[in-house]
Amino acid sequence: MPQKPGGVGQLFCDGLLVEEVATSTCAHCANITDIPSRKKMMDHVDVCRNCMRLICLKCVGKPCTPFEKTIDRIEADYYRSVQLRKALGL
Numbered sequence: 001m002p003q004k005p006g007g008v009g010q011l012f013c014d015g016l017l018v019e020e021v022a023t024s025t026c027a028h029c030a031n032i033t034d035i036p037s038r039k040k041m042m043d044h045v046d047v048c049r050n051c052m053r054l055i056c057l058k059c060v061g062k063p064c065t066p067f068e069k070t071i072d073r074i075e076a077d078y079y080r081s082v083q084l085r086k087a088l089g090l
């Protein structure tokens, strides 16, 4: 019985079609998302319209917070608090 188009999942299970499995690291939270198929890539990841990088679906709709910048901000906050304490003589 010939397979109808659209039976990709079945073909995949039968081992007749082996697609490259890729991973994507979220630019916002550094979460690693497995992408079982490049064609279905956009079902698993999205592109942030602000930083134009791939993000995981959990970060879709949230403000752009690249994780490198988050670290920078934590350091900057820490530095500021140290400076403030010095200024206050604490």
Ligand SMILES: [Zn+2]
Pocket: 026, 027, 028, 029, 030, 031, 055, 056, 057, 058, 059
């Ligand atoms: Zn994320």
Ligand SMILES: [Zn+2]
Pocket: 027, 028, 048, 049, 050, 051, 052, 053, 063, 064, 065, 066
């Ligand atoms: Zn972003």
